[in-house]
Amino acid sequence: MMKWYRALRGLSGAAHRALPLRQAVLHRCGFSTSAAARKDFFQDLESQFKAFREKAAAAMPGSDWSPIQVTKGLPPERADIVIVGGGVMGWSVAYWLKKKEKVRDGVRVLVVEKDPTYSQASSVLSCGGIRQQFSLKENILLSLASADFLKNINDHLGVVNEDPVDLQFNHSGYLFLASQDVAPIMEENYTIQRDLGAKVMLLSPTQLKDRFPWINTDGIALASYGLENEGWFDPWTLLNAFRCKAMSMGVYQCFGEVTGFRCSSQKAETTDGDFVNIKRIKYVDVRMPNSLEYQPVECAVVVNAAGASSGKIADMLGIGQGPEQTMAGIRLPVEPRKRFVYVVHCPDGPGLECPFLIDCSGFFLRREGLGGNYITGMSPEETEEPDVSNLDVDHDFFHDKVWPLLCHRLPPFECLKVSGAWAGYYDYNTFDQNAIVGTHPLVNNMFFVTGFSGHGLQQSPAVGRAVVELILDGGFQTIDLSAFDFKRILYHEPILERNIV
Secondary structure, eight states: OHHHHHHHHHHHHHHHHTHHHHHHHHHHTTOOOOHHHHHHHHHHHHHHHHHHHHHHHHTSTTOOOOSSOOOTTOOOSBOSEEEEOOSHHHHHHHHHHHHHOSSTTOSOEEEEESOTTOTTOTTTTSOOEEOOOOSSHHHHHHHHHHHHHHHTHHHHHOOTTSOOOOOOOBOOOEEEEEOTTTHHHHHHHHHHHHHTTOOEEEEOHHHHHHHOTTSOOTTOOEEEEEOSSOEEOOHHHHHHHHHHHHHHTTOEEEEOEEEEEEEEEEEEEOTTSOEEEEEEEEEEEEEOTTSSOEEEEEOSEEEEOOGGGHHHHHHHTTTTOSOTTSGGGOOOOEEEEEEEEEEEEOTTSOGGGOOEEEOTTSOEEEEOSSSSEEEEEOOOOGGGOOOOSSOOOOHHHIIIIIHHHHHHHOGGGGSOEEEEEEEEEEEEETTTSSOEEEEETTEEEEEEEEOOTTOHHHHHHHHHHHHHIIIIISSOSSSOOGGGSTHHHHTTOOOOOSSOO
């Protein structure tokens, strides 16, 4: 090896000793043999020899040079926990896993996200609202805990030598309007919310008009208004804050698509005498973007935080593909549902006095910035769900469905201009529109955290902590989310929100 290396070093001297011969060759070939031309030629030749010598030296033992091209961004070959989905829920779980680990780097966590631009991420495309005005105890407690987290976000997600996190948290509250038919339900919800610590108040139509004179109170029997811990914030800032903090704590990030799982399985007998296959995930196959190349990642636990795609991830494991009316034949009931958000400019609108308004007819409205801009929209009827193959916006939906209701309740919005619009996906739980948190009985090391149907962003700090408690501690420690377990789907026992948005 050393003789070969010394021979390479000697090439430069040999080149200069062969100068007369090269001059003759250049002359016969018609090239100039002037001093300047010869100097340029041999300087170029010497630079090529120098580059070759450096490359040869780099290939010597002890060098990190390799003739094999390594694809950038490949995930590690092994991780303790693989999180499928790099939205706000996935990164929240990653953060809490590192927060609760006993020893630095004691838990190796990998987050896999298929969309490196986040252009279709539900987290980023949401309206950023947070409220405690639910009817279920679990949802109220989750949003209370998350609001406290957000108010003190730099205590949790601040990174040394980085700018403080500014969520742009606007505490303008939620305002729900109820017709005579649902006013009794609103009163019952109010009692539950107050008992659990939420700061809300009820308003009669007269009180509502006094406080918000720009609202037409026709048909309104009662209103509920959030006084604390409600409003809206910037979704991208929260997602990025979770991501940056988790990565600073040692979480691995990979942009790629999960294409399959490799599992072991064993037969087990149920109490009814039926035999089922219990699977355990051993490897997650991750395909790199715009490539056929993939990397199998060995792991102990998988977290399905894929949002609107979580049903597809479950399908890869054969969940729901068994015989009907059996445990193996029940799918994860989560699918994408498209929702439109319209940006409107109304110079005569309520301005700073505008809360996050939810009308009894179904439309919502909140302020967007300080320039007379607002965002609005509503969910379509079940029979009119839009195509989810793309994120195109249906502008007729605003003119035909939203605007008439908006003008009736808020007369200043008869004069407005639609200045923009976008669409995003809900991870819609078709069973009961509530979260699914926990494992599947037939896949004992995949944890679901999905199906929030529009309120995942606001609950992500508390839900992430709860899931990590389930993984590391074996049970919920702070907020009991047992009601959200997959078993309710097996037993056909939905838990429904009243006045759901």
